[in-house]
Amino acid sequence: MADYVAPLQDMRFVLKDVIGLEAVNTLPPFAEVTEDVVDAILEEAGRFAHEVLSPLNAAGDRAGSVLKEGAVTTPAGFREAYQRFVAAGWGNMAVSADAGGQGLPMALANAAEEMWGSANIAFKLCPMLTLGAIEALHANASPELQERFLPRMVSGEWTGTMNLTEPQAGSDLSLVKSRATPQEDGTYRITGQKIFITYGEHDFTDNIVHTVLARIDGAPPGVKGISLFVVPKVQVGDDGSVGERNAVRCIAIEHKLGIRASPTAVLSYEGAVGHLVGKAHHGLEYMFIMMNAARLSVGLEGVSACERAYQAARAWARDRLQGKPAGIAGAGPLPIDRHPDVRRMLLTIKALGEASRALAYQAAVYVDRSRHHPDEAERRRCQALVDLLTPVVKGWSTEVGVEAASLGIQVHGGMGFIEETGAAQILRDARIATIYEGTTGIQANDLVGRKTAREGGRTMAELIARMQETASSLAGTPDRDLQAIGKRLGEGIGQLSSATRWIVDNAEARPLEIAAGAVAYLKLSGYVMGGWMMARAADVAVKKLAQGGGDVAFLEGKRATARFYAEQLLSQSAWLAQVVMHGGESVLVTDAALG
């Protein structure tokens, strides 16, 4: 498989032409983020992804990380790539300046993160988890703890992890059993076993800063008795000096379907010295703040999978000569991209990638505005949109990422099943993204519950109104494609609107039926919101085409892909809404149905 090349043209188009850079660089801290700056950063990131990360991807998968006597060796080249990554400043782009980061917009950092994910998802997980740990400490830890750990995490000298899961506590963190015993010096001794710890042990850096959920002795049961601790692999003195090895051991790493280069550790805490972060018993609350950011990151992994799958399938379909579709004149085998069904698959992958990208970047822009807009009302409004979009970006984008990766194999035919081609690795790597940081089901329950029903569907209604404006304006244009797109978008919005009303109306009386239709509602939301972004992109493309100039092929491609999306994918809205509103009863049947 050819090395990954960042889709800079589409990334720029989304950020600058569809969303508009002014949504970000009118915010006080980002005044200097001009078009030129954006171009320069995207280009540099693209080069790094292409030249450094992508070439390690297949070999990393083959070699995997290896555990020997408690020490993990990552695949050849990964350690050096990490050094170059942090040296080039990629590790702290969006970390705020007061925490020692570069304070760039999340929208821009997300574009770069999409690239890392496409080029080498197993590598990308290390900086992603480190960012989560940085955020948790920056927001909640005492100034002293921050001083002790943050600078070397922000610089990349040390990495960070998130330790939530235990064998009996996965989606349900109320079941966490790890214990924290207070010591006279104010520290705690942490004891317990944590599993699924991404980069919980590795050879990139000399130290690893674990953030760990545990119960202080005597704490209440359930979610309200869980606290957050920072537990470094190697202890760090008050003065920042590096001390003894802490009592935390990597006792196993998992043999996984994908992301094999990334070590997924089982960590045994055996009275390790830990420091309480923030207040006792508030651990889950702190962790959720961090997880929400991580969820947008994992959502981007769906985008990354679509893009990588598209590049691989596109290249294969252009070169592979096979058959001649009925209805095309002339002799001899043709490239398979001339076969309508192959074209349908390619367009599906491309459309899913472009829609999920645009939606993820839009969410990132709302993040930036929720943090930095001078007007508090706008900050609150944008925060509500971030809250609403987070489960959609996480849940829907990763689901379509898996679908795209599987279609990518299909385009390759028999060669897609052979590991050398690389198509299979894309699926293997993508398959985890609908699971970690909260499964699609968990995202969907969050969407229908906290994000929709609890507030009477207010934010969704606001977004629907905004989407309806786009649909209406397209319906009135003379362009035939835009009309078709506007029509489908309008229908999808209507279905989303009905399903939303149904959820709000039935939230109290029928919680189980709502839960049964939650994933259908999440998918409906994703397809409609993705359709909205595609419609806006097509609208901009048509305007630019009318003005003349610009890359005509690219712009026509945007319009055509948006129409394809509207007619082939968005058109499932009525079915999904139907499942939301009428499918619940058939799910909640007696146990007999399951056998």
Next chain:
Amino acid sequence: MADYVAPLQDMRFVLKDVIGLEAVNTLPPFAEVTEDVVDAILEEAGRFAHEVLSPLNAAGDRAGSVLKEGAVTTPAGFREAYQRFVAAGWGNMAVSADAGGQGLPMALANAAEEMWGSANIAFKLCPMLTLGAIEALHANASPELQERFLPRMVSGEWTGTMNLTEPQAGSDLSLVKSRATPQEDGTYRITGQKIFITYGEHDFTDNIVHTVLARIDGAPPGVKGISLFVVPKVQVGDDGSVGERNAVRCIAIEHKLGIRASPTAVLSYEGAVGHLVGKAHHGLEYMFIMMNAARLSVGLEGVSACERAYQAARAWARDRLQGKPAGIAGAGPLPIDRHPDVRRMLLTIKALGEASRALAYQAAVYVDRSRHHPDEAERRRCQALVDLLTPVVKGWSTEVGVEAASLGIQVHGGMGFIEETGAAQILRDARIATIYEGTTGIQANDLVGRKTAREGGRTMAELIARMQETASSLAGTPDRDLQAIGKRLGEGIGQLSSATRWIVDNAEARPLEIAAGAVAYLKLSGYVMGGWMMARAADVAVKKLAQGGGDVAFLEGKRATARFYAEQLLSQSAWLAQVVMHGGESVLVTDAALG
């Protein structure tokens, strides 16, 4: 993962109660296939699958087959399992008596084949390919060649292969380049390279009988110049004596995403002695007869994947305690099968498995009737149904098999991504089935072209009429579930009917648009036909419940699963029909859209 247990109850229910054994045992050769015989055979097959094949499945995947100096070593236990398999007579159940087989109905053999596929798909491929080769020789080879090779293939002493694909010739066999040079003694020397040869080399038996497509020197180009040859690994004299090693070598085996225990060979023919099968230049025709049978077999692999995924996910969801859904009273974590979304996933897997099973068995019954019904008109009618159903069973069942396997991982949460659980292997193994023996796209083109448009939609209309009877009769029952099922089935049939008419009407004028919607039409056909089988099953279940007696939980489960299928899955018919009839234009856009 627990070992596979054959779903005997559902298999019996489908064969005996839904389809009715009389459809088979009223055929002259099958008069002795009574209920008791069916029960005994299914039970024995289930025991073999459970005790012999299933325990080798995970270890076989881990070890894979290994090539060393031209010889392939299959994973530990596989060779012995093969000996037991053929000794027990499982290798030639449905081979006709005049070819030395047991002459049992295809419907029964398919049930057993489903079990082999669930228990150990990598193993199952060897007998499956052997059956294909037996069929090709039995139907087309001279009595002398049959005498020389068939008895030891039918007994399982030797295995068989199908050699079609070459590096440049995959879906498009007109590109086959392997050459056959006539010799004075009437044999040919075969030269060329064949790839993707399942069990092309192994250690089960002393000899392997390859059936090979090649061009006789001077043959016309394209599909009309291809002949079929039998090329044994070890030469066999006129008198049946085993002679010298033939000039065919295994030069590589593939490193694959799944079915890793099965060796997928690259075979180099270097002037190997081959015997012409049937007439020169008719090779593709012979091969297609064999491939059509193989396609139904591969379709069963989709059923097998659903069943195995269901058993694994069901067991996991019953044991795993996690969380408590909103709306369920009482404290403490519950098994995750109490969570509506997990239940939705389980029911989806179960419904897809039951629908695809019933449809595949129905197709097999049509095969039996097409071969053995005394009335020629009925034979022809059933053959037309087999022709129509083959691409649907192959294409749709394997697509839903992949979906079910992926959902199976999702039910497991993070543990689904860890290879020890076995859930990931089900997906890895299932992923090939939508590709080999003709991709889903190839099946769909066959369905819309040869099987629908070419005959003016006659057979589809006949099937639609038959399905409509079921829908109408359900609509008139007092049972609320049956009414709902009948309603959805009626809607689905209406959509299938419209889409069929559109295809027939536009076959000449818009072949590319039809090809663009072909997979949607195949899925529409699969969901509707599967829905028909589910509706019939529910109808029988309700009648039996009314009569009293029987396994109430099982029968209620059939009804509830059928309703779930109708409301959650069959309800996508309108969308699919829409894509068939209106989606083509958006696929056939300019190349610009693909970038």
